[in-house]
Amino acid sequence: MPVPILSTRDLTKTYGRGPDRFDALRGVSLDIDRGDSVAIVGKSGSGKSTLMHLLALLDTPGAGSVHVEGTDARSLNGRRLNALRNQMFGFVFQQFFLNHATTVLDNVVLPLKIAGVGARERRTRGMAVLEQLELADKARNKAGNLSGGQKQRVVIARALANNPRVLFADEPTGNLDSATGRIVEDILFDLNQNHGITLITVTHDHDLAARFNRRLYIRDGQLITTDEEHAA
Amino acid sequence: MNPLETLKTAIANSFRSKLRTTLTVLAIFVGAFTLTITNGLGTGISNYIDSQVAAVGASNAFTVTRTDTSSGLGSGPQKYDPNTRVLAAGGRPGSTQVALTQADLDKVAAVPGITGVSPVTRLNTAYIQGNNQDKYQLSVSVLAGAQPQLDAGQNLDDGSQAPQIILPSSYVAPLGFSDSAQAVGQDATIGILDATGTMRTVTAKINGIEQNALLSSGGAFINKALSSGLAQAQATGTPSTTAQVYTSATAAFAPSSAAQIAEMKNQLSAAGYTAQTLDDRIGTVRTVINGIIGVLDAFAVIALVAAGFGIVNTLLMSVQERTREIGLMKAMGMGSGSVFALFSTEAAFIGLLGSLIGSAAAIALGTVVSHALARGPLSDLAGLQILSFAPGPVAVVIVLVMAIAFIAGTLPAWRAARQNPIDSLRYE
Numbered sequence: 001m002p003v004p005i006l007s008t009r010d011l012t013k014t015y016g017r018g019p020d021r022f023d024a025l026r027g028v029s030l031d032i033d034r035g036d037s038v039a040i041v042g043k044s045g046s047g048k049s050t051l052m053h054l055l056a057l058l059d060t061p062g063a064g065s066v067h068v069e070g071t072d073a074r075s076l077n078g079r080r081l082n083a084l085r086n087q088m089f090g091f092v093f094q095q096f097f098l099n100h101a102t103t104v105l106d107n108v109v110l111p112l113k114i115a116g117v118g119a120r121e122r123r124t125r126g127m128a129v130l131e132q133l134e135l136a137d138k139a140r141n142k143a144g145n146l147s148g149g150q151k152q153r154v155v156i157a158r159a160l161a162n163n164p165r166v167l168f169a170d171e172p173t174g175n176l177d178s179a180t181g182r183i184v185e186d187i188l189f190d191l192n193q194n195h196g197i198t199l200i201t202v203t204h205d206h207d208l209a210a211r212f213n214r215r216l217y218i219r220d221g222q223l224i225t226t227d228e229e230h231a232a
Numbered sequence: 233m234n235p236l237e238t239l240k241t242a243i244a245n246s247f248r249s250k251l252r253t254t255l256t257v258l259a260i261f262v263g264a265f266t267l268t269i270t271n272g273l274g275t276g277i278s279n280y281i282d283s284q285v286a287a288v289g290a291s292n293a294f295t296v297t298r299t300d301t302s303s304g305l306g307s308g309p310q311k312y313d314p315n316t317r318v319l320a321a322g323g324r325p326g327s328t329q330v331a332l333t334q335a336d337l338d339k340v341a342a343v344p345g346i347t348g349v350s351p352v353t354r355l356n357t358a359y360i361q362g363n364n365q366d367k368y369q370l371s372v373s374v375l376a377g378a379q380p381q382l383d384a385g386q387n388l389d390d391g392s393q394a395p396q397i398i399l400p401s402s403y404v405a406p407l408g409f410s411d412s413a414q415a416v417g418q419d420a421t422i423g424i425l426d427a428t429g430t431m432r433t434v435t436a437k438i439n440g441i442e443q444n445a446l447l448s449s450g451g452a453f454i455n456k457a458l459s460s461g462l463a464q465a466q467a468t469g470t471p472s473t474t475a476q477v478y479t480s481a482t483a484a485f486a487p488s489s490a491a492q493i494a495e496m497k498n499q500l501s502a503a504g505y506t507a508q509t510l511d512d513r514i515g516t517v518r519t520v521i522n523g524i525i526g527v528l529d530a531f532a533v534i535a536l537v538a539a540g541f542g543i544v545n546t547l548l549m550s551v552q553e554r555t556r557e558i559g560l561m562k563a564m565g566m567g568s569g570s571v572f573a574l575f576s577t578e579a580a581f582i583g584l585l586g587s588l589i590g591s592a593a594a595i596a597l598g599t600v601v602s603h604a605l606a607r608g609p610l611s612d613l614a615g616l617q618i619l620s621f622a623p624g625p626v627a628v629v630i631v632l633v634m635a636i637a638f639i640a641g642t643l644p645a646w647r648a649a650r651q652n653p654i655d656s657l658r659y660e
Contacts, residue, residue, distance in 0.1 A: 058563055059654045078567060086565025097560045097657065101248055113241070114566045116234050 003070040004031040005166060005198055006055055011064035012221075013050050024050040026221035027064070034165075037192045037199040039209040042218035048202045049170060051218060055200065056089055056168050057081060086115050090159030090197075092188075094171035096151045100144030104135065104154050107143050111162040129157045133187065149180035156187060167191065169201040173208060185211065233570045242577035246585075249550065253582060256539075256546040260586025260633060261593070263536030267629045268594035269619065270528035276602065276620035277521050283615060285510055286379040287442070294483045294507035296340050296349070296500065298330035331477035339503055345485050345496045351478035355462045358423040358431065360399075360452075362407025362415075370422065371451035372397070374459045381615050385416035385440030388455040395436035395458035397422075400450055404441060412441040424462055428469035434461045443615055483507065536633060539586070540640040543579055547644035551575065558648050559656020572649035579641020580634050587633035595621045 013025040024047045032038055032055075042048040053059040054066060057073050066073040068084065076084065090111075098107050109117075109126040117125070130136045133153045138146065143154060152172065159167055169188060173181030185208060192199040201212065209215050217224045233241070246253050332351065341349040352374075359367040379387065380398055388396050397420060401412060409415035415438050422434050436458045454462070485496060493509065500507040551558070558571060598619035610616050 053654050056563075058657075059652075082565040082567045084565070085563065091563060093657070097556055099557060110561070111564045113237060114233055114561060114564050114570070116237070 002034065004067075005034045005069055006200075007031040007067045008055070009065050009067075011051070011054055011066065012062045013047075013054060013059070014062045023221050025054070025061075028218075028221075028223055029064075030216060030223065032198065032200065035192070035196050035198055037189070037213045038201070039212040039215045040200065040202045040218060041204065041206070041209045041215050043204060046218045047221040048204075048218050052168055052170060052200065052202045056091065056166075057085060086111060087162055088165050090162070090164035090167045092152070092155050092159050092167065092169040092172050094174045096155050096175075098143040098151060098154060100142065102143065103139065104141050104143050104146070105130065105139040107154060108157045108161050110158060115162060126157075126161060129160050132160070133157045147180075148176050149183060152176060152180075152184050153187065156184070156191075160191070164197065166198045166200065169199070171203055171205075172201060173205065174203075181208075233566065233574075235573075238570065238573050238577055239581075242574055243581055245550070245554075245574070246578050246581050249553075252546055252549065253585075256542050256582055257586040257589065259539040259542040260536070260583060260637065261590040263532060263539045264587040264590025264629060264633045265594045266532035266535055267529065267633070268591045268621070268626060269598055270525060270532055271625045271629060272594065272598045272602075272619040272621045273528065274522070274525040275622050275625060276616075276618050277525075278518070279620055280613075280616045281518055281521070283379075283381055287381050292485055292487050292509075294485070294496070294500070294509055295352075295480055296332070296483050297480045297506050298332055298336065299501070299504050299506045331479065332481055333477055336505070337478075337481055340481060340483050340500065340505060343483075343496060343499045343503070345488065345492060346483050347486055348484045350482050350484075352480045352482060353459075353463055353478065355454075355459065355466060356424065357462065358425055360403070360407070361421045361423070362403075362409060363418065364408035366406060366408070367423070368403065368406055370403075372422075372454045372459075372462070373451055374454060374456070378453065380440070380442040380453060383441040383443050384412035385438070388439055388453060390456045392455060393457055395434060395461050396439040396455040397436040397458060398440040398442055398453040399438055400452065401441050401444060402450070403452075415441055422458075422462065424465050426466055426468035430469070432465040432468065434458065434465055436461075444612060536636050540636050543582060543637050543640035544643055546582070547575060547579055547641055548647070550578070551644045551648045554648075555651065555656045558651055559653045562651065562653040563657065568649040571651075572645045575645035575648050576638055576641045579645070580638040582641075583634040583637020584630070586637070587630040590633075591626050591630055595626070 007030065009029050011025055011028040012023070015022045015024055028047075028051060040048045040051055050059070054061050057066065057068070068088070073081070099110075105123070105126050108130060109122040112122045112125060127136060127139060130139055133156060135150065135153055135157060138150065138154075143151070146154065152175070156172075167188070172188060173184055176184060188199060188201070189211060191197045199212075201208070203209055337349045337351060340346060355372050357370050357372050360370040361367045382398070383401050385398070388398060399407075399415070399420070404412055404415050407415070407420065409418065418438050419435050420438055422436060423431050424434065426432050436454070439455075442453070483500075485493070488496075497507050562568075562571065598621065602617050602619040605618050606616060610618060
């Protein structure tokens with residue numbers, strides 16, 4: 001049996017203390033296989049975003065462990081952790097987080113810049129990924145001047161720039177109209193099916209969740225087996 | 233992120249908020265400008281004093297006198313000693329100076345480190361006459377290693393057999409010369425009374441004309457040949473039995489460290505002589521000027537510290553504004569060290585920009601003002617450039633300002649570096 005690309009054991013996360021104490025996660029164990037597409041589905045405040053941040057090693061769990069390809073994330077030092085985030089993971093955020101003052105190309109090559117890739121190669125690889133997302137003609141535009149759908153495609157391009165093996169998406173279609181959302185969804189599933197990228201998406205949209213291989217339903221910080229309650 | 237990339241990104245980031253960067257740069261500009269000006273003032277005045285001091289005498293020579301052993305008030309009159317002779321001296325009326333004899337000169341010359349001793353002879357010249365019939369009073373002194381600042385001509389040649397003289401520029405017109413350049417090479421006649429009261433004359437060639445100078449005595453410099461010629465003329469008719477005595481002597485030494493000079497002074501002092509270098513005599517002037525420059529520098533540094541708080545503020549706002557961007561970069565694997573380097577480089581760059589512009593403006597304005605002053609109000613002090621800018625001190629100013637900017641940048645940079653990526657991304 002192959003080692004899962006990501007697995008967690010009894011993951012907990014607590015915010016605040018005393019009367020403000022809030023248990024965002026209360027013991028989550030899961031395995032995600034290479035090339036899988038997984039939707040984490042839950043209501044607002046269910047802990048789904050927290051789970052994704054812990055999986056992406058952006059946050060440290062209160063208790064429990066995260067294993068990346070069999071390696072315990074706690075055993076990684078700062079430098080290895082940064083290298084792992086940079087080379088293995090790509091992020092697509094609902095709020096885009098684009099730098100509006102600079103060009104589309106500069107936004108897209110940011111992970112390569114952080115990785116220390118030279119200017120010439122950055123340009124080549126940045127243009128290649130923009131080509132893939134049919135944005136090559138916008139490369140010189142300021143990121144602030146794009147439409148919502150274009151911005152989300154730039155964000156996907158940025159996530160793909162350093163050839164990640166896992167793509168995390170937080171409500172990728174949340175800010176888009178349904179037609180544009182559909183196009184973005186198609187791009188994500190194409191990456192999953194034709195490029196072997198593991199896709200992990202947080203959403204509360206059941207129509208979107210239905211297109212994934214697996215759905216993990218989360219409620220009050222715990223995984224639940226069915227979506228009966230959600231359907232209700 | 234490699235260092236070059238960090239530098240490029242930091243520079244690009246500092247230009248993102250142009251107005252804010254401009255205002256911070258202006259604040260630093262004021263500090264750097266002031267510091268460069270005060271530095272230029274220090275360099276200019278020091279240069280001037282150095283050249284003036286060199287014009288009066290050599291730096292590697294002592295003026296040696298016998299130490300006056302008579303104690304002050306209430307000690308009563310000194311016992312007469314047939315071996316000691318006193319000479320009337322300057323200072324308060326009735327002052328005397330214990331005279332130096334040839335035996336004293338030999339003792340001074342015996343001190344280790346002293347390369348030569350020559351007595352200071354008083355040449356009581358009566359007048360000088362140039363191209364016309366008018367005669368003017370003149371006092372002369374031997375060169376003894378001094379390097380007068382010349383308007384025209386060249387310095388004296390002590391090795392030459394021909395009598396040579398350097399005249400102050402104030403003598404040029406009265407002696408009937410049209411200008412300094414025309415006076416050089418001309419002959420002048422010097423009159424001196426001998427021991428019998430007869431006027432004798434010596435002819436000397438004008439070798440150079442000295443600029444008006446801060447420390448100049450208004451007298452002329454003469455070379456050895458002229459000095460011995462005048463001494464000979466003055467001594468004509470002196471009874472041969474009169475022993476030669478001198479008020480003071482010049483003791484030359486090889487260029488030495490301050491410690492060696494102090495050691496020689498101690499030995500001379502133990503032998504009963506007072507030795508002073510030129511620096512000892514002029515040193516107080518320099519100390520006062522250094523003090524004034526120090527106070528001005530302190531004001532400039534205060535301005536810079538204020539500018540430093542401006543940098544802190546600018547960068548804190550910048551960090552606040554870019555919270556999400558920092559979070560994003562950290563989520564993408566940018567290390568805390570790189571984030572810190574990015575923001576502190578930005579601070580140092582703002583510092584460099586401010587100090588470069590400030591120093592450049594100070595040098596441009598200072599040079600113009602200095603030239604205007606040298607032509608106008610300060611024209612009596614020839615050779616004084618009140619502001620002069622040496623590359624070394626200006627570079628020190630720029631590095632100092634950058635260092636202050638860098639230190640000011642560390643607090644915001646540290647705040648940026650310790651941000652948790654998730655908290656930063658949630659920040660609205």
